[in-house]
Amino acid sequence: MNADIADWANLYDVLMDAYGPQKWWPGRENPFAVVVGAILTQRTTWTNAAMAVDALHQADAMTPEAICRLEKMDLEQLIRPAGFYRAKAATLKVFCERAGKAGGVSQLFAMPKKALRSELLSMRGIGDETADAILVYAAAKASFVVDAYTRRVLERLGWIEGRETYAMIQALFEASLPKNVTVYGEFHALIVHHGKVHCRARPACDSCPLLTRCPFANSQEELS
DNA sequence: ACCCAGGGTCATA
């Protein structure tokens, strides 16, 4: 079916060919809603995060100002379905306060990429992955998102050993791709989708687009 | 009943 994957660009093409453009964060016209989604979806399914997002919309609370005004406990109850609701409520509060201090979300996002990334990382509850997700999907800055699926796919391709740091893996991608926000965003979404379909569900591997390199195509034991 | 999902923080060694 498919030959070995040659390089990063090839991997992107193969995944895009197999799955097509991913529709992540419906409603990207509201960058703030994307930030909220990025925080709420941490270690949680998107359907759970979406319930919390809907609750915020229905409460007319999908703005930094509204969230700043909300009592912490009320915010916690609204986002409860997303899990870790106390921590996430605190993180949302911090982001909204800092955005307000910067003069609004668009002002905050007007910062240079590197400075904005540091600013995001300084907020408790926002780490590397969430910061990069916000950069790419909300602030439209090309910063590659590395997550567990990315590591798994790269390990199975034999492109990384496994001990590499987040920054190292991110650098691998960024050195091999055109600095294009859309490409970065699609690539990460494609990797996650591929991971869900083929790196967890065993039966689906018959049609794996990375077939010759997929562990399931050969032995059953290479999976952790 | 158990497992895990579009992570991150903090304490410990």
Add this chain to the structure above:
DNA sequence: TATGACCATGGG
């Protein structure tokens, strides 16, 4: 640097 405990919900 690197593990481990902890946070919490909903769906399989």
